[in-house]
Amino acid sequence: MVALDKSEVREGVDRETIETVKAMSGTYKYGWNTEIETEYAPKGVNEDIVRLISEKNGEPEWMTDWRLKAFRRWEQMEEPKWAMLNYPKIDYQDQYYYAKPKSMAEKPKSLDDVDPALLATYEKLGIPLKEQMILAGVEGAAETPAEGRRVAVDAVFDSVSVGTTFKEELKKAGVIFMSISEAIREHPELVKKYLGSVVPQSDNFFATLNSAVFSDGSFVYIPPGVRCPMELSTYFRINAENTGQFERTLIIADKGSYVSYLEGCTAPKRDVAQLHAAVVEIVILEDAEVKYSTVQNWFPGDAEGKGGIYNFVTKRADCREARAKVMWTQVETGSAITWKYPSCLLRGDDSQGEFYSIAIANNMQQADTGTKMTHLGKNTRSRIVSKGISAGKAQNTYRGLVSVHPKATGARNYTQCDSLLIGDKCGAHTVPYIEVKNNSSRVEHEATTSKVDDDQLFYCRSRGMDEEEAVALVVNGFCKEVLQALPMEFAMEAQSLVAISLEGSVG
Amino acid sequence: MLEIKNLHVKLEEEDKVILKGVNLTVETGKVHAIMGPNGSGKSTLSYVLSGRDGYEVTDGSAVMDGEELLEMEPEERAAAGLFLAFQYPVEIPGVGNMTFLRTAVNAQRKARGEEEMSAGEFLKFVREKAKALKIDAEMLKRPVNVGFSGGEKKRNEILQMAVLEPKMCILDETDSGLDVDAMKLVADGVNALRSEGRSFLVITHYQRLLDHIVPDVVHIMADGRIVKTGGPELALEVEKNGYADLLAEVM
Amino acid sequence: MALAQAKRAATEARLEGLSLPASGAWLAQARGAALARLSEMGLPGRRDEYWRWTDPTTLAAAEAPAAALFDDGGERPAFDKIDRVTLVFVDGVFDAAASDDPAAAEVEITRLAEAGAQDIHWAKDLYGALEARGQAPVARPFAALNTAIATDGVLIRATGKAAKPVSLVYRHASETSDAILHHCVKLEEGAELTLLESGPGAARFSTVLEVEVGDGAAFHHIRTQGRDHERRVAAHLFARLGAESRFKTFTLTANGVLTRNETVVELTGDDSVAHIAGAAMGDGGFHHDDTVFITHDAERCESRQVFKKVLMNGAEGIFQGKILVKPGAQKTDGYQISQSLLLDERSQFLAKPELEIYADDVQCSHGSTSGAIDETALYYLRSRGVPERAAQALLVQAFLAQTIEEIEDEALSEDIRTRLEAWLARRLG
Numbered sequence A: 001m002v003a004l005d006k007s008e009v010r011e012g013v014d015r016e017t018i019e020t021v022k023a024m025s026g027t028y029k030y031g032w033n034t035e036i037e038t039e040y041a042p043k044g045v046n047e048d049i050v051r052l053i054s055e056k057n058g059e060p061e062w063m064t065d066w067r068l069k070a071f072r073r074w075e076q077m078e079e080p081k082w083a084m085l086n087y088p089k090i091d092y093q094d095q096y097y098y099a100k101p102k103s104m105a106e107k108p109k110s111l112d113d114v115d116p117a118l119l120a121t122y123e124k125l126g127i128p129l130k131e132q133m134i135l136a137g138v139e140g141a142a143e144t145p146a147e148g149r150r151v152a153v154d155a156v157f158d159s160v161s162v163g164t165t166f167k168e169e170l171k172k173a174g175v176i177f178m179s180i181s182e183a184i185r186e187h188p189e190l191v192k193k194y195l196g197s198v199v200p201q202s203d204n205f206f207a208t209l210n211s212a213v214f215s216d217g218s219f220v221y222i223p224p225g226v227r228c229p230m231e232l233s234t235y236f237r238i239n240a241e242n243t244g245q246f247e248r249t250l251i252i253a254d255k256g257s258y259v260s261y262l263e264g265c266t267a268p269k270r271d272v273a274q275l276h277a278a279v280v281e282i283v284i285l286e287d288a289e290v291k292y293s294t295v296q297n298w299f300p301g302d303a304e305g306k307g308g309i310y311n312f313v314t315k316r317a318d319c320r321e322a323r324a325k326v327m328w329t330q331v332e333t334g335s336a337i338t339w340k341y342p343s344c345l346l347r348g349d350d351s352q353g354e355f356y357s358i359a360i361a362n363n364m365q366q367a368d369t370g371t372k373m374t375h376l377g378k379n380t381r382s383r384i385v386s387k388g389i390s391a392g393k394a395q396n397t398y399r400g401l402v403s404v405h406p407k408a409t410g411a412r413n414y415t416q417c418d419s420l421l422i423g424d425k426c427g428a429h430t431v432p433y434i435e436v437k438n439n440s441s442r443v444e445h446e447a448t449t450s451k452v453d454d455d456q457l458f459y460c461r462s463r464g465m466d467e468e469e470a471v472a473l474v475v476n477g478f479c480k481e482v483l484q485a486l487p488m489e490f491a492m493e494a495q496s497l498v499a500i501s502l503e504g505s506v507g
Numbered sequence B: 001m002l003e004i005k006n007l008h009v010k011l012e013e014e015d016k017v018i019l020k021g022v023n024l025t026v027e028t029g030k031v032h033a034i035m036g037p038n039g040s041g042k043s044t045l046s047y048v049l050s051g052r053d054g055y056e057v058t059d060g061s062a063v064m065d066g067e068e069l070l071e072m073e074p075e076e077r078a079a080a081g082l083f084l085a086f087q088y089p090v091e092i093p094g095v096g097n098m099t100f101l102r103t104a105v106n107a108q109r110k111a112r113g114e115e116e117m118s119a120g121e122f123l124k125f126v127r128e129k130a131k132a133l134k135i136d137a138e139m140l141k142r143p144v145n146v147g148f149s150g151g152e153k154k155r156n157e158i159l160q161m162a163v164l165e166p167k168m169c170i171l172d173e174t175d176s177g178l179d180v181d182a183m184k185l186v187a188d189g190v191n192a193l194r195s196e197g198r199s200f201l202v203i204t205h206y207q208r209l210l211d212h213i214v215p216d217v218v219h220i221m222a223d224g225r226i227v228k229t230g231g232p233e234l235a236l237e238v239e240k241n242g243y244a245d246l247l248a249e250v251m
Numbered sequence C: 001m002a003l004a005q006a007k008r009a010a011t012e013a014r015l016e017g018l019s020l021p022a023s024g025a026w027l028a029q030a031r032g033a034a035l036a037r038l039s040e041m042g043l044p045g046r047r048d049e050y051w052r053w054t055d056p057t058t059l060a061a062a063e064a065p066a067a068a069l070f071d072d073g074g075e076r077p078a079f080d081k082i083d084r085v086t087l088v089f090v091d092g093v094f095d096a097a098a099s100d101d102p103a104a105a106e107v108e109i110t111r112l113a114e115a116g117a118q119d120i121h122w123a124k125d126l127y128g129a130l131e132a133r134g135q136a137p138v139a140r141p142f143a144a145l146n147t148a149i150a151t152d153g154v155l156i157r158a159t160g161k162a163a164k165p166v167s168l169v170y171r172h173a174s175e176t177s178d179a180i181l182h183h184c185v186k187l188e189e190g191a192e193l194t195l196l197e198s199g200p201g202a203a204r205f206s207t208v209l210e211v212e213v214g215d216g217a218a219f220h221h222i223r224t225q226g227r228d229h230e231r232r233v234a235a236h237l238f239a240r241l242g243a244e245s246r247f248k249t250f251t252l253t254a255n256g257v258l259t260r261n262e263t264v265v266e267l268t269g270d271d272s273v274a275h276i277a278g279a280a281m282g283d284g285g286f287h288h289d290d291t292v293f294i295t296h297d298a299e300r301c302e303s304r305q306v307f308k309k310v311l312m313n314g315a316e317g318i319f320q321g322k323i324l325v326k327p328g329a330q331k332t333d334g335y336q337i338s339q340s341l342l343l344d345e346r347s348q349f350l351a352k353p354e355l356e357i358y359a360d361d362v363q364c365s366h367g368s369t370s371g372a373i374d375e376t377a378l379y380y381l382r383s384r385g386v387p388e389r390a391a392q393a394l395l396v397q398a399f400l401a402q403t404i405e406e407i408e409d410e411a412l413s414e415d416i417r418t419r420l421e422a423w424l425a426r427r428l429g
Helices: A002-011 A015-024 A047-056 A061-075 A116-125 A129-135 A167-173 A180-186 A188-194 A205-213 A454-462 A467-478 A480-485 A488-501 B042-050 B074-080 B097-111 B119-132 B137-141 B150-164 B180-193 B208-212 B233-250 C005-015 C025-041 C129-133 C141-149 C375-383 C388-404 C410-428
Strands: A038-040 A099-101 A151-157 A160-164 A176-179 A218-222 A231-237 A248-253 A258-266 A274-276 A279-284 A289-297 A309-319 A325-332 A337-340 A343-346 A352-361 A366-375 A381-391 A395-404 A412-422 A427-436 A442-451 B002-011 B017-026 B031-035 B055-064 B082-085 B092-096 B168-172 B199-204 B217-222 B225-230 C085-090 C093-095 C108-111 C154-158 C166-171 C178-187 C192-198 C204-213 C218-224 C232-241 C246-254 C258-267 C273-283 C287-296 C302-312 C316-325 C333-342 C348-357 C363-371
Touching: A047 A061, A047 A205, A061 A188, A061 A205, A151 A167, A151 A176, A167 A176, A176 A180, A180 A188, A180 A218, A180 A248, A188 A218, A188 A248, A205 A279, A205 A309, A218 A231, A218 A258, A248 A258, A248 A289, A258 A488, A279 A289, A279 A325, A289 A309, A289 A488, A309 A325, A309 A352, A325 A337, A325 A366, A325 A480, A325 A488, A343 A352, A343 A381, A352 A366, A352 A395, A352 A480, A352 A488, A366 A381, A381 A395, A381 A427, A381 A467, A381 A480, A395 A412, A395 A442, A412 A427, A412 A467, A412 C348, A427 A442, A427 C363, A442 C348, A454 A467, A454 B074, A454 B092, A454 B097, A467 A480, A467 A488, A467 B092, A467 B097, A480 A488, A480 B092, B002 B042, B017 B031, B017 B042, B017 B055, B017 B199, B017 B225, B031 B233, B042 B055, B042 B074, B042 B082, B042 B168, B042 B199, B074 B082, B074 B097, B082 B150, B092 B097, B097 B119, B097 B137, B097 B150, B119 B137, B119 B150, B150 B180, B168 B180, B180 B208, B199 B208, B217 B233, B225 B233, C005 C025, C025 C129, C025 C141, C129 C141, C129 C204, C129 C232, C129 C258, C141 C178, C141 C204, C141 C232, C154 C166, C154 C192, C166 C178, C178 C192, C178 C218, C192 C204, C204 C218, C204 C246, C218 C232, C218 C410, C232 C246, C232 C273, C246 C258, C246 C410, C258 C273, C273 C287, C273 C316, C273 C388, C273 C410, C287 C302, C287 C333, C302 C316, C302 C348, C302 C388, C316 C333, C316 C363, C333 C348, C333 C388, C348 C363, C375 C388, C388 C410
Parallel strands: A151 A231, A218 A248, A231 A258, A248 A279, A258 A289, A274 A309, A279 A309, A289 A325, A309 A337, A309 A343, A325 A352, A337 A366, A343 A366, A352 A381, A366 A395, A381 A412, A395 A427, A412 A442, B031 B199, B031 B217, B082 B168, B168 B199, C085 C166, C154 C178, C166 C192, C178 C204, C192 C218, C204 C232, C218 C246, C232 C258, C246 C273, C258 C287, C273 C302, C287 C316, C302 C333, C316 C348, C333 C363
Antiparallel strands: A038 A099, A151 A160, A176 A218, A427 C348, A442 C363, B002 B017, B002 B055, B217 B225, C085 C093, C108 C154
8 A cells, every 4th residue: 555655646646735735724834933032143244243153153263264264255246136036135234144042052851841832843844753852952862763754854943953863873874964063073074175165165145155154054974885774854944033044055975875865944924034045065976876855945925925035045966976966856835036056067977967846936936946057077967857837926937057068078968947827927937058069969958838728727627626726736747757756755745835835826 | 407498608709609599408317419510519518518618608507406507617517416528638747647536536525525535445446447448557547648549538538437426427529539449448338327317418420329328319409509309210310311401301 | 337347448449430420310310329329238248148158359349350252162142043123232332233223123222321311211210219129128239339330221111012022132342341231121011022131241240120010011031141251240130020910031141250140029919920040050160149039019929930050160059049928918829949960079059048928828938959960860871872971961951941941932942942052062062
């Protein structure tokens, strides 16, 4: 029966989708806000704030200097304007750059000592109790094995990693999975070697800001030849008001290793827009493979466009050596503004990059997202499958670059960008750049834009489904290729999110 | 079961009147056939009854078991027990056939206040129905109608009918595009569903389908009206002499 | 926003010593407005996004780089078998002796150089008007420059169906010539016209063609851009389409060190149709850029962009094509294909096929491919006895065929096909 359920999810939409839609009654599921006492740094950003963040994390001097270098660079930079995004000017001095739940100051002895609000947060996020204890930092909790779900979780609450589960078991396999602030202290040689090696400090305005002020994030190292025994997962949650969140994730897959990494994001409903600028760097060495899946469900703002997260994210994987492989899968349903281009540097010969994306923009949301595939090595392969859905008054743009360098002989790329429009007040845009600089490479790009097919909707309705169910079903079918690329853990959630995100788009 | 009175329909976007006063009563448990030349309004009748956009009802009514169909949304008609087997079944890429069926069944059950079926129960239920129609498990996994042959699409329609268990079934040119063997398979499927509580309205251009699905009553439709009604022999008469003679006689 | 210092300096340098050609009031006004537009936007530089892949430096430079005259070895001129009214420009100067009598045409033709003096000329409302509309959302500074300082050109007005094409022939006679021509074509309701353009024009050649296609009118445009290896071209075509009108343009480019063809089409009347096609063959120092911007601003319109490039010995092909569907332009059918065939390792294809869509009931798609010749097909042909180079030529022809099919007139498509075959025979035969 288990096997059967699996195959059915892979078919496309599941009954659960519909059930979840009903259960969630069409509102943003994660829109609660946890009442937790929070310790803030003063508003604004300057060298003192950068030093404070570094000090709070107990960082060595080299790290402080690294941040300061980035900050000085950032002060010289201008916010990029090329994306098809329209938002009020961000006052970078009117944000908090550091917020930490006070209860984390001292480790609690048991669950009873944990701030109940924090526990409630995890429960709402669907994290099992055992893991809740570990995340809440209960002493000794990490030693006793958890039953059931086998996903190691690192939770980042506002700017701070609040705990990582399954640490011991992962350690046995040689896998390092911890917050990046711990890694800076415990594995400085790895961090020094790889931090900023994929996304340089000066890469772009948002990445440079992140380099200066990131407070925490996750760190993963998979040693040579190791297949990570479980999925690794990070939950990011913004809770504190007016707080920018700047996580930094660094993943290193050493030769011949494998890891699947999941990232989930939520934020409470706020009237005021909140800033989020994360950086994810992935280094993949010879014959190693990394799968990175994201379900991004930051608060998108209300139907009038009030509030929501401004999401400016730099994600890049460096297939540094031969036969390295990376697969990005993203389901982007949240955020008021999305600026995000998970990219692949295909440097090793025969390396491979894949990008599977669903971007849904409803109401007043604006998304400008896509990928860059840079083919540098011989016989490198890339594949892009992007499904954009626009509804309400939203604007949704696919922006991508496929670049095949002269020396990347025998490279292959296939790109498929499909856009679906629901209603006549929204927009769907496709902006691909294609650069082919040798002739043994083959690059193919296809894109379509159309509206939800009336015949399909009528067919579904004539079989008894109401209009929203019909739309959810057809849209999930439209996204199927991408949903299939997600790990099982996420596939269900993603399907229901697709349905929820489109609530109110028909009728 | 179904009572259509004085039904007048025009195209929504054009001044083209298609149905000009259709009167028709299908009794519970009976099989009625509508025959007629191309353009007589047969398919329009099936679309209007199932609630497709693009048509405007200017007069008349269609009542099923005491409920006015024409005021309902398509899904409400389905939940009330109406089923249209499409002449051209729609392809829905990415949506598994099984998923589609289960979503439809549960939506209807829910609308009727019935318990939803569990995944296990449902699978067993569908597999049995599919077996009778020679639909293999592979076809259930594929996306709805995508890449199906003409025969497979029509069998899939009958499978949906079997699974959804409607009380009023409309078959719109179900024989079109089928060879004799495929038609027989489809007809066997339909015949297996004939029961005391279920009525059928079989729309067809040719008599040949009616050799396999033998109707109780045959209507001839022309220029948006039912122009003649009789027993199965009427179909044979059309087969023998064509529509022209018949129409010349009545009009 | 103020222009960057470098840009302003470059623009001023280009304009220095130039004066607006003397002309009557309405023309002088149009030129002045264009100059104002230009000084606001400035000439493009290497860092402009719209010039990402094509270096505008030599087009913007105050002095045109010299271009050697090309000996075509007595090749038969384009369209020589077509019954047409020919108007010849040598290095941008009208050559009356070499031309047919414009009065022989079934349309009204005035030279731009003479039109300025006519106070109420119909072109008053067209000259520079479509160019100005085409400056948003993307600036096209060379077109504004052209409007400001073009010395000559033709103004054509068609009121009925012209059977005979008007053929503009551009000869290149001086190695340092720098020519700027500006043409306007107005098709009144229901009118039909075929316009032919051929020849390299000058060492550096700028053309602007503004075409107003009235309701129910049809405009066909076929252009071959001359084979002088060292010539540089910036050609702009602006068109506005009325209801139920048809617009078809095809360009054949072989050789030329730099070609930038911008085509800007606005479908403003319901049920109109625009097809833009181009075939380019480049060998060696060849840089060819097709930049197309189609705006759908009416219902049930159809647009097609079909561009193919065959590139060898380091030639570079660029395609920037955009379909913009404005709110309310329902039932739009937009399609775009850009493909390149790279015949050796050093050639490059760079493409940006864009869609920007604000109406939901549309069918828009684009495809873009780049790659080498199909080895299997090549092998198949050779196994049937076709020599390798001939087989290559055959496959290249097949690759380009889709663009030539866009030419409706049989005799014209045959003319183009023959020229293409001759080029292939020289390169691959």
